[in-house]
Amino acid sequence: MSTLHLVRKSAFTTNDFAQCLSVLDQQDAIVLMDDGCYNLKHPLMDSLIKRANSTVSINVIANHAQARAVETLAAVNKIQMNDVVELTFNHQKVITWQ
Amino acid sequence: MKTLAVVVTTPPYSPLTVTALSYVETALTAGINVIGVFFYQDGAMHANENISIASDEYQAIAQWQRLQQQYQLPLHICITAAEKRGIACDSVDNEQINEAFTVSGLGELVELTTKAIRLVQF
Amino acid sequence: MISSDTTTESGLSQGNGLAIINSKAPFSSDFGKDALDVALLFGSFEQKVSLFFQGDGVYQLIANQDGTLVSIKDYLKTFSAFEFYDIEDIYVCQQSLVNRQLDETFHIENVNVLASVEFGLALNRHQHVLRF
Numbered sequence: 001m002s003t004l005h006l007v008r009k010s011a012f013t014t015n016d017f018a019q020c021l022s023v024l025d026q027q028d029a030i031v032l033m034d035d036g037c038y039n040l041k042h043p044l045m046d047s048l049i050k051r052a053n054s055t056v057s058i059n060v061i062a063n064h065a066q067a068r069a070v071e072t073l074a075a076v077n078k079i080q081m082n083d084v085v086e087l088t089f090n091h092q093k094v095i096t097w098q
Numbered sequence: 099m100k101t102l103a104v105v106v107t108t109p110p111y112s113p114l115t116v117t118a119l120s121y122v123e124t125a126l127t128a129g130i131n132v133i134g135v136f137f138y139q140d141g142a143m144h145a146n147e148n149i150s151i152a153s154d155e156y157q158a159i160a161q162w163q164r165l166q167q168q169y170q171l172p173l174h175i176c177i178t179a180a181e182k183r184g185i186a187c188d189s190v191d192n193e194q195i196n197e198a199f200t201v202s203g204l205g206e207l208v209e210l211t212t213k214a215i216r217l218v219q220f
Numbered sequence: 221m222i223s224s225d226t227t228t229e230s231g232l233s234q235g236n237g238l239a240i241i242n243s244k245a246p247f248s249s250d251f252g253k254d255a256l257d258v259a260l261l262f263g264s265f266e267q268k269v270s271l272f273f274q275g276d277g278v279y280q281l282i283a284n285q286d287g288t289l290v291s292i293k294d295y296l297k298t299f300s301a302f303e304f305y306d307i308e309d310i311y312v313c314q315q316s317l318v319n320r321q322l323d324e325t326f327h328i329e330n331v332n333v334l335a336s337v338e339f340g341l342a343l344n345r346h347q348h349v350l351r352f
Contacts, residue, residue, distance in 0.1 A: 001344050006218070008114065015275050019243065022274075022315065023340035034117055064117075081124040088125075088216050089100055095241075095349045096219040098114075105350065139254055178257070204261040211238060212267070217348040 001092035002027035006084075007036035008098040011044055016097040018044060029057035029091060031084055032076070036097075037065040040073055049075045059083070101131045103214035105207070106141035110158035111151055115141075118220035119161050126169050134172040134210045135162075137199070142179035145187075145199045163198040174202035174210075237268025239346035242277035246296055247287055252280050253295045255352035260298070263305025270309035271302075272343060278316045283327040299328045313339050 007030055011017035017039050020030070032039055037060055039045050048058065062078040065071075072078055088094055104122055108114040125132050137144050144159055151157060165171045177187050180201065186194045187201045195201060211217055240259055244251040262269040273281055280296060287294035302310065311332045317324065324333055334342060343349065 003344065008117075016243070019275050019313075022313070022336040023343055025340060025344060034114055081120050082128060084121060085125045085128055085130065088102070088218060089130075093347060093349060094216060094218045095343075096351060098220075098351070139250070179254075204258060205265065207258065208262055208265045208267055211348050214348075217350070219350055 002029070004028070004087050004091040004094045005030045006094060006096045006098075007032050007039060008034040008096065010035045010038040011042040012038060017042070020095070020097045021048060023095075024056060026055050029059065029087055031079070031087065032058075032060040033064050033084070034098075035068075037061075037068050037070045040065065040070055040076060045073075049073070059087070099131060100129075100216075101133050101214045102216045102218065103133055103210035104135045105217065105219045106135055106137050106144070107139040108220060109140040109143035110146075110149055111143075112140075113156075114220065115158045116156055119158060119165075121218070121220070122171075123161075123165060126165065126171065132169070132171055133214055134174055134206070136202070136207045136210055137173065137175045138179055138207070140179075140183070142175050142183055142185065144173075145175040145180050145195045145201070146183070146185050147194050147196050159196060159198075163196070166198040173199045174206045175199045176207075177201050177203050236345045237270065237347060238262055239270050239272055239343055239349045241272040241274055241343070241349065241351040242280055243275045243351060245276040245279040246285065247290060247292050251352040252277075255350075256295055256298060258350065258352075259307060260301070260305055263302075263307050266306070269307055270311065270342070270346060271307060272311045272313075272339070274313040274316050274339070276316075276320075278312055278320065278322060281312060281326040281328065281331060282322060283325045285327070296327065302328065303330075309342075311339060311342050 005020050007017050007020055009016045059077040059079045060072055106118050162173055166173050180187055240255050242255050246252045259269050311334050314333050314335050
């Protein structure tokens with residue numbers, strides 16, 4: 001079973017993102033939304049992206065990042081809310097980290 | 099059949115609720131069967147008829163009401179969470195509760211989770 | 221890409237019930253109590269529910285606490301009723317304990333202390349997840 005993780009908080013403030021990463025599985029997907037967008041600039045994101053052989057899909061809601069003037073990264077997919085809905089049903093369950 | 103249940107834990111005046119609404123509306127537009135939204139913790143504040151948000155700001159309650167009317171989307175308020183937050187739920191014809199919302203209990207959450215293949219929390 | 225199999229799924233009957241992740245310390249917010257209310261209600265409806273404790277949530281399990289000293293109704297005492305509600309699967313994140321210099325002295329029995337990988341695997345066995 002693969003999981004969709006909705007990350008809504010900044011790792012600069014809370015441990016939610018770190019806790020998410022500790023249970024992450026190889027076929028899982030992450031969507032950064034709300035203040036989770038700030039995690040694009042966090043060291044944890046950097047190490048996640050650099051993980052060798054990682055197959056975790058990392059996504060950010062484009063409007064949420066743009067609203068916060070956060071630059072996105074090449075390794076992160078810019079998506080819309082309808083993609084989040086689609087991801088909801090492409091994975092077997094959803095965990096919200098807030 | 100793609101069935102979805104949603105839990106909302108943020109109040110109507112929170113920007114985080116905008117995201118929840120956007121997700122739910124997007125799902126409904128995509129033809130997903132959203133079988134119900136359960137308002138728990140601060141989400142119970144949505145039932146409060148006395149909430150008055152500046153007219154130039156996002157009107158979350160009106161948006162939920164619109165979805166309820168347009169899609170017959172069931173909106174369930176947790177009674178315990180509501181009462182704790184000063185929303186009187188005791189009488190049948192209750193003026194303190196916005197009519198788009200149904201006063202329910204956690205039992206409704208059990209119902210929703212047994213019927214939905216996906217549960218998403220906001 | 222794993223495709224969703226929707227023809228025979230139906231909520232909690234697929235997968236192994238509801239997992240509730242507790243991530244907050246017990247006495248500075250309602251999150252612990254709100255999570256407990258959900259857990260007991262699901263248990264009373266004979267729905268499978270498992271409890272996970274991670275991050276500051278592990279503090280909810282530590283022995284010798286007394287919320288009444290800070291005028292808080294000690295809802296932690298209700299944890300002893302888990303077995304009565306058929307809530308049998310209780311998992312604690314070992315790393316969270318280690319980070320907080322906590323030993324495994326809990327106020328309830330049958331707590332499974334798991335390393336991150338196993339904690340994630342246990343979580344993965346459930347159909348729905350709520351996190352408080």
